[in-house]
Amino acid sequence: MARWKNPFRASGRDEALDREIAYHLDELTKANVAKGLGADEGRRQAVIAFGGPEQVKQQLREVHTSAFLNRMAFNLKSAMRFLRRSPSLSAAVILVLAVGIGANSAVFSAMDAVVLRPLPFPDADQLVVIYQHDAKNRNANHFVAPVRLEDWNRMNSTFQSISGYYTDDLSETSGPLPEKVSEALVAPRFLRVMGVSPLLGRDFTADEERFGGPDAVLISYRFWQRRFHGDPEALSQKLHVSTFAYSIVGVMPPFFSVPNRDVDLWAPSPPDAPYAQRRDSTWFTVIGRMKTGASLSEVLADLRTVQSRLGAQFPTPDAELTVQAMPLKETVVGGVKDSLWLLYGSVSLLLLIACSNIAALLLARTADREHEISIRFSLGASRGAITAQLLTEVFTLAVAGSLLGLVTAAAAARAFHLLSDQLPRAEEITLNWRIVIYSLACALTTTMLCGLLPAIRGTRKQLAHSLAQTSRTQVSTRNPLQWTLVGVEIMLAVTLLTGAGLLLRSLEELSRVSPGFDQSHVLTFQVTGSWGETADMKTLVQRIDRNLEGLRSLPGVEDAATAAMLPGVPSLYQLEFKIDEHLDPNRKILADSRAVSFGYFRTMQIPVLAGDACKQRTTTADVIVNRSFADRYFGGWNPIGHRLGPATENFIPAGTIRGVVGDAREQGLNTLPLPTVYWCFSAPDPFPNVLVRTRGNPSAMAEAVRKRIHEIEPGRSVYGMMPLQMHLDEASFENRLRTILLTLFAGSAVLLACIGIYGTLNYLGRIRQREVGMRLALGALPRQILARFVLQGFRVTALGCAAGLILSLGADRLIEDMLYGVSTLDPQTYAGVVLLIVLVATTASLLPAWRAARVEPVRVLRQD
Amino acid sequence: MAPLENADLLQGTLDMLILKVVALGPLHGYGISQRIRQMSNEVLNVQQGSLYPALHRLEKRGWLVAEWGESENGREAKFYQLSHEGHRQLGKEAATWERMAEAIRLILGAAAQEG
Numbered sequence A: 001m002a003r004w005k006n007p008f009r010a011s012g013r014d015e016a017l018d019r020e021i022a023y024h025l026d027e028l029t030k031a032n033v034a035k036g037l038g039a040d041e042g043r044r045q046a047v048i049a050f051g052g053p054e055q056v057k058q059q060l061r062e063v064h065t066s067a068f069l070n071r072m073a074f075n076l077k078s079a080m081r082f083l084r085r086s087p088s089l090s091a092a093v094i095l096v097l098a099v100g101i102g103a104n105s106a107v108f109s110a111m112d113a114v115v116l117r118p119l120p121f122p123d124a125d126q127l128v129v130i131y132q133h134d135a136k137n138r139n140a141n142h143f144v145a146p147v148r149l150e151d152w153n154r155m156n157s158t159f160q161s162i163s164g165y166y167t168d169d170l171s172e173t174s175g176p177l178p179e180k181v182s183e184a185l186v187a188p189r190f191l192r193v194m195g196v197s198p199l200l201g202r203d204f205t206a207d208e209e210r211f212g213g214p215d216a217v218l219i220s221y222r223f224w225q226r227r228f229h230g231d232p233e234a235l236s237q238k239l240h241v242s243t244f245a246y247s248i249v250g251v252m253p254p255f256f257s258v259p260n261r262d263v264d265l266w267a268p269s270p271p272d273a274p275y276a277q278r279r280d281s282t283w284f285t286v287i288g289r290m291k292t293g294a295s296l297s298e299v300l301a302d303l304r305t306v307q308s309r310l311g312a313q314f315p316t317p318d319a320e321l322t323v324q325a326m327p328l329k330e331t332v333v334g335g336v337k338d339s340l341w342l343l344y345g346s347v348s349l350l351l352l353i354a355c356s357n358i359a360a361l362l363l364a365r366t367a368d369r370e371h372e373i374s375i376r377f378s379l380g381a382s383r384g385a386i387t388a389q390l391l392t393e394v395f396t397l398a399v400a401g402s403l404l405g406l407v408t409a410a411a412a413a414r415a416f417h418l419l420s421d422q423l424p425r426a427e428e429i430t431l432n433w434r435i436v437i438y439s440l441a442c443a444l445t446t447t448m449l450c451g452l453l454p455a456i457r458g459t460r461k462q463l464a465h466s467l468a469q470t471s472r473t474q475v476s477t478r479n480p481l482q483w484t485l486v487g488v489e490i491m492l493a494v495t496l497l498t499g500a501g502l503l504l505r506s507l508e509e510l511s512r513v514s515p516g517f518d519q520s521h522v523l524t525f526q527v528t529g530s531w532g533e534t535a536d537m538k539t540l541v542q543r544i545d546r547n548l549e550g551l552r553s554l555p556g557v558e559d560a561a562t563a564a565m566l567p568g569v570p571s572l573y574q575l576e577f578k579i580d581e582h583l584d585p586n587r588k589i590l591a592d593s594r595a596v597s598f599g600y601f602r603t604m605q606i607p608v609l610a611g612d613a614c615k616q617r618t619t620t621a622d623v624i625v626n627r628s629f630a631d632r633y634f635g636g637w638n639p640i641g642h643r644l645g646p647a648t649e650n651f652i653p654a655g656t657i658r659g660v661v662g663d664a665r666e667q668g669l670n671t672l673p674l675p676t677v678y679w680c681f682s683a684p685d686p687f688p689n690v691l692v693r694t695r696g697n698p699s700a701m702a703e704a705v706r707k708r709i710h711e712i713e714p715g716r717s718v719y720g721m722m723p724l725q726m727h728l729d730e731a732s733f734e735n736r737l738r739t740i741l742l743t744l745f746a747g748s749a750v751l752l753a754c755i756g757i758y759g760t761l762n763y764l765g766r767i768r769q770r771e772v773g774m775r776l777a778l779g780a781l782p783r784q785i786l787a788r789f790v791l792q793g794f795r796v797t798a799l800g801c802a803a804g805l806i807l808s809l810g811a812d813r814l815i816e817d818m819l820y821g822v823s824t825l826d827p828q829t830y831a832g833v834v835l836l837i838v839l840v841a842t843t844a845s846l847l848p849a850w851r852a853a854r855v856e857p858v859r860v861l862r863q864d
Numbered sequence B: 001m002a003p004l005e006n007a008d009l010l011q012g013t014l015d016m017l018i019l020k021v022v023a024l025g026p027l028h029g030y031g032i033s034q035r036i037r038q039m040s041n042e043v044l045n046v047q048q049g050s051l052y053p054a055l056h057r058l059e060k061r062g063w064l065v066a067e068w069g070e071s072e073n074g075r076e077a078k079f080y081q082l083s084h085e086g087h088r089q090l091g092k093e094a095a096t097w098e099r100m101a102e103a104i105r106l107i108l109g110a111a112a113q114e115g
Helices: A008-036 A037-050 A052-065 A067-085 A087-116 A145-153 A190-195 A221-228 A234-235 A296-312 A328-368 A371-377 A383-418 A432-460 A461-467 A481-510 A532-537 A535-550 A602-605 A628-633 A698-711 A724-731 A733-769 A770-777 A783-816 A827-853 A857-862 B014-022 B029-039 B048-061 B084-114
Strands: A127-133 A159-172 A179-186 A216-219 A240-241 A244-251 A266-270 A286-290 A322-327 A522-527 A555-564 A574-579 A589-596 A609-612 A622-626 A644-645 A655-661 A676-680 A689-694 A718-723 B063-070 B076-082
Touching: A008 A037, A008 A052, A008 B029, A008 B048, A008 B076, A037 A052, A037 B048, A052 A733, A052 B048, A052 B063, A067 A087, A067 A383, A087 A328, A087 A383, A087 A432, A087 A733, A127 A328, A145 A159, A145 A286, A145 A296, A145 A574, A159 A190, A190 A286, A216 A221, A216 A240, A221 A234, A240 B029, A244 A266, A286 A296, A296 A322, A296 A481, A322 A328, A322 A532, A328 A481, A328 A783, A328 B014, A371 A383, A383 A432, A432 A481, A481 A733, A481 A783, A481 A827, A522 A698, A522 A724, A532 A535, A532 A770, A535 A555, A535 A622, A535 A698, A535 A857, A555 A602, A609 A628, A628 A655, A628 A676, A644 A718, A655 A676, A689 A698, A698 A718, A698 A733, A718 A724, A724 A733, A733 A827, A770 A783, A770 A827, A770 A857, A783 A827, A827 B014, B014 B029, B014 B048, B014 B063, B014 B084, B029 B048, B029 B076, B048 B076, B076 B084
Parallel strands: A179 A266, A216 A244, A589 A676, A622 A655
Antiparallel strands: A127 A286, A127 A322, A159 A179, A159 A286, A216 A266, A240 A244, A522 A689, A522 A718, A555 A589, A555 A689, A574 A589, A574 A644, A609 A655, A622 A676, A644 A655, B063 B076
């Protein structure tokens, strides 16, 4: 027998044994000496009497060998033997668990990195984003004026400090070609609020944060690698960005991606600049670090008090404004949280199904082993010992499964990285010890879920008596427990399937939608510009119009236009309007406000229903409305010629309605067209989206377009060039991804449920062979037997279906917000799911039923 | 009485004897073997090769509690002491032994009468 040394404190124990034995020997020797023997002889006699100290020691060691470890080793060995004996069952179980635990760990790794873990800043939960909110005028603009930011920072009592940022897309011109760089202009104290120090170099000095101070810039790790190949000498270099020559003072660490991962540079935006003093200018997205222990509601109350004091001091515009705040993490991951939870819920259901499936398989297995178990009982094994052995078998399988699952999860983590454009924080998803522990916990839970039931069932006391029975007396035992498990599998599979079905139906509805514009053959891009250009609007408009003219004259281009927002990519800028100076207080006129240039409606092929499209002008005096707007707010009259403007003072002046265009899903393909007001204005910002309608494939025109812009504006760079269709695909990417994944999970669930039905019927067919043989011998027809088996499967399927549908009614409400054009009670989906399940389940039960009915009575009855 | 050399104690009997001896007070291994010999009027001479494994087994089962202490001659020795469970176990085993001995005596007595 292999000797198991106790691995713990083995040497300490040995030493204690030595001391104990030595004492005894000494005492014996002393007694012998007292009897008159010499010291040496006394010692020799003592050793002889003791019977060999080394031998005794070895015996003692064996006493101390941990019984627990011994038992474990034994169980493991017998588990391995068992697994080797039924390789196909073991492989099936391991594979099912690998998929179940793997998928679960993979989604958990994404959940953990994106939703559960704090952002990678010190005390990240203290960081909040603060908005100003113009409740009265429903102004959707949440950006904050630099003066107000400084007021908030000075007057509050619950923040450590407050800072903010806005971004510019600019050209850096110190290289041979102008390169587009994304620059974040930050309010003072920015890095202090984020709690991050530069990897190299230093933060901005107070001097650099003042107007007229030295021009300093921090560069991102990626920009450092790209431009300077990670050379620390970069700190002594200068960057020429638009009209500035910045000294590089520091390099930020690689994980620092605020406001986004594309940002290349951070430069101070001095609050004391003369152009930063207007209270109605809105620039900054504001981030504050709360004091330790402060809660979101406390800081909100504090800021609102501050704002009401400001309102008293500066009635316009501060009196109109209230403050809102949200945890920074919420703004980063908010959107995908629901999708991830949905996926996590689905994979957990899948794992549960896998567990009940395996439990059913193992139940059949333990029933097969009744004989073996009863022999062990009669040899004196305790129920606990046998249960432990059965659980060890399952645990061995589960650990093997979870190890394979970890490989799956590691692959999934790589796949998640590829999605980093769509999934925030995707680069933080890694296979770390948390995931390993999680998947081991999965294995343990699975062991309990799958193994406990068969183990308890298999070791029931009366089984001990089964040794006395011969299998001859075994007539159709009912297997309610096993069928219940199969029913549960079907129930869960139905729930997943209805969820997937609804999402699929909603995608189908979406694909049928006609957006009202034609996104094919449209190329989009942007040209770098700076907010500073807005100081001279006339020149800016001329510059952009010159670009458009140059594009229109390019062969292969049908038309070109600019737009502040891309059509069909979700965005909403809702404003309240008034018509003809007349403001009926009972009638709110709300509409999405979009800025488009001359040529936009032709480029997007949105039909002009009445009046004219946008003309080429340098002011915002012309307005076009869509049909929804005309129908809703003008009733039957002709809107053309009426004056339309924002209900309250705004930087947008009033204009004259020149035309009515068809409704288009500008605000997102999954949103019905809203009443929309188009301002005819080609330069809503310094880098509007340029839309080019091409005759052929839009991607093929990319080089020609890039060259033409470079001819017109050699100092600027073109970026973000891609077909409009790709933008739209990206916008619906999350929707499609979660639909595909959920469908995949639901498919696996149905497959598992089928395996459950198949396995259970197959097993029943085997143990009821004798009964079936008897029946056949007594004159039953094979097809009656077949019908009985199929019907048994069908009954469970029907019950599982019914339970699953009821569960779906509740569960599908969770995805209500993700649906388009289908209700959560969509009868078509439900009917389809039931049909599919019944069909598939019946198919799965046909083969085992047929096999069971094909018994040869004579052969079976002769057995034993 | 003459000592029974190499007497094979009935299985489980040695455990009971140890528990009994230790019940009189904490004792080290050497002391236990001496005490068993004395108390049995030199009849039972426990082999050390079985004494120590038995001691450790009883300790592991929780019937004995071991502690290092100073022996009567001032040396460090491992002392065994009866635990609460050990006390109960001793009672059980003694009762079983009584019944068994009585039964054996009855059989042997009857056999003697017949013979």
